[in-house]
Amino acid sequence: MKILVINSGSSSIKYQLFEMATTAVLCSGLVERIGLETGSITHKVFDDNGNAEKHSLKLTIPDHKVGLSEVVKLLTDDKIGVIADPTEVSAVGHRVVHGGEYFNETTLITPEVEAKIEEVIPLAPLHNPANLQGIKVCTEIFSDAKQVAVFDTAFHQTMPERAYRYAIPEHLYQEFGIRSYGMHGTSHKYVSRETIKYLGLEGKESRIITIHLGNGCSMSAVKDGKCIDTSMGFSPLDGLIMGTRSGDIDPAVIFFLEEKLNMTPPEIYDLLNKKSGMLGVTGDSDMRDIESRFIEGDEAAKRGLDMYTYRIRKYIGAYMAALNGLDAIVFTAGVGENDAGARRLTMQGLENLGIKLDLERNNVRPADITEIQSDDSKIKILITPTNEELEIAQQAMSVI
Structure with a gap:
């Protein structure tokens, strides 16, 4: 099974393609300067020993759809491609910065989930719009793949109320969701789990x-x-x-x-x-x-x-x-x-x-x-x- 991981920013897209049977990284890259006069793509292809072959492109990338279309070309290229067709990608995992109080775990993306991600844009105005744009473009380009949202805030949703509430009027929490959410949850979850496993706990x-x-x-x-x-x-x-x-x-x-x-x-x-x-x-x-x-x-x-x-x-x-x-x-x-x-x-x-x-x-x-x-x-x-x-x-x- 191959899974593509996407981290979509306002003017950039980071990506990695995994072969999940071995968790090997097949390729990774960075699309930069989207919407500017000259954009760039740095693409790395990895061999069985983890050694990378680097490829760099300079081109105009007017929007995220063009950027991801160029990534697909690299993924399926006759000489450096690692898949024959986009249908080989079983799922696309999207980093989404903010899930508000709606999401405390990784979630299969549906139109209803997209609507909730859009609803909490005021809580992450610099990140969620770009994350959402990446989702919409990948849904179109990788139409056979499942789209999955992994929220930075999800790991922290187990915090007790005494830790996440602010001492401000109640209606500001109830009406506007003003509370502590936390970030970097994907990293904290990964390293804490791996550490607990290492310590035998x-x-x-x-x-x-x-x-x-x-x-x-x-x-x-x-x-x-x-x-x-x-x-x-x-x-x-x-x-x-x-x-x-x-x-x-x-x-x-x-x-x-x-x-x-x-x-x-x-x-x-x-x-x-x-x-x-x-x-x-x-x-x-x-x-x-x-x-x-x-x-x-x-x-x-x-x-x-x-x-x-x-x-x-x-x-x-x-x-x-x-x-x-x-x-x-x-x-x-x-x-x-x-x-x-x-x-x-x-x-x-x-x-x-x-x-x-x-x-x-x-x-x-x-x-x-x-x-x-x-x-x-x-x-x-x-x-x-x-x-x-x-x-x-x-x-x-x-x-x-």
Whole structure:
């Protein structure tokens, strides 16, 4: 069975084609600059050993339908194609950022499901329209395939009311759904499940904190495989300090910016989402550049990393309390998996909680689950590589 995974953005499409019998990636790619004068497609074809042959195209891509049509040409090409015909694709798994309170699990897409995804666009105005567009185009192009929605918010729907409600008037929740939803759920679900399996805690009590650190950052408290709290809230802006997002901030700051600096709501939204976080504090959003400056003694980089890692430690303490104990802390995603320096700085000062990092073990960029705690640490510290695309493919297969 072959399953195509699609992550459709406003001007881009990421894709991977899996052979589910072996979970091998047959090909993957990125369609970029949709709607601009010159677009591009980067397409990789993988052999049996996982080695990639890269192909790049420059062409005009006016819309998502043209972009996906070009992808189909590459998938079925006489020389580099991996399938003979689009009908070989049994299902298309779509990443959908927001499912509101309607969806707590992966769902076969019907017209009614599309209508619900459209209904919650106000909760994710930058993401859901593009996700929905990808669904509509794939339904037309891969007409024989089942279309499946995998929601970023679904994993967090097990949170208790005390965790997801805000202390605002009741009607704002009842009428407009203003509450914490959380994001990165596909990643948190994958790494927590794989960690629980690795620790031999399947079917047993388990208490895990998952830390997803990339350009976007979030944490989840996972008890017995279910999310009981997460750091992102109504939107992806809440919680940890991120590459360009502020994370937690006093709401009064927004009114100050509006009243004292005459900033408009769109300007404030842009400031907090695209000009804040590590970019706002250090002038850089790339952790590799920030750490290079940190090593050289740059004061802004020191300040930024101190703030970044302190915020993570605060959430670790809070989630240990919410879980009433802890079995393991799990780092994942681009920064979490590859940045030994960020992990080291994050773990400093947690020794009295029984959390002790082994500096030598930490100095890795692993392909598989790796333990990096010291021998006398009471709590395990792991790096668990995430694979959101495989998780989407597996969930899509389970539905069909």
